[in-house]
Amino acid sequence: xxxxxxxxxxxxxxxxxxxxxxxxxxxxxxxxxxxxxxxxxxxxxxxxxxxxxxxxxxxxxxxxxxxxxxxxxxxxxxxxxxxxxxxxxxx
Numbered sequence: 686x687x688x689x690x691x692x693x694x695x696x697x698x699x700x701x702x703x704x705x706x707x708x709x710x711x712x713x714x715x716x717x718x719x720x721x722x723x724x725x726x727x728x729x730x731x732x733x734x735x736x737x738x739x740x741x742x743x744x745x746x747x748x749x750x751x752x753x754x755x756x757x758x759x760x761x762x763x764x765x766x767x768x769x770x771x772x773x774x775x776x
Contacts, residue, residue, distance in 0.1 A: 708737060739770055 687695070712718060713728040736745065740763060747759035763770070 739774065
């Protein structure tokens with residue numbers, strides 16, 4: 686069982702990752718980043734598609750399940766495949 690500090694560290698890490706993604710998304714949505722609103726939207730969609738693409742296989746597995754089972758399967762698949770997913774990004 687995790688200690689309170691370990692739980693806090695894991696929660697903080699998860700929030701930090703989400704924060705970083707949202708910061709990057711916000712940079713693409715900044716008025717000075719692109720010439721038009723359509724370009725902002727395209728860049729934001731591309732960023733999010735790229736992020737989700739890393740986990741596409743895990744998401745596909747999860748979508749085969751219902752409700753909270755789908756979330757549990759998603760977490761399990763990402764955890765199981767983390768080394769493989771990381772290696773694919775390091776190429």
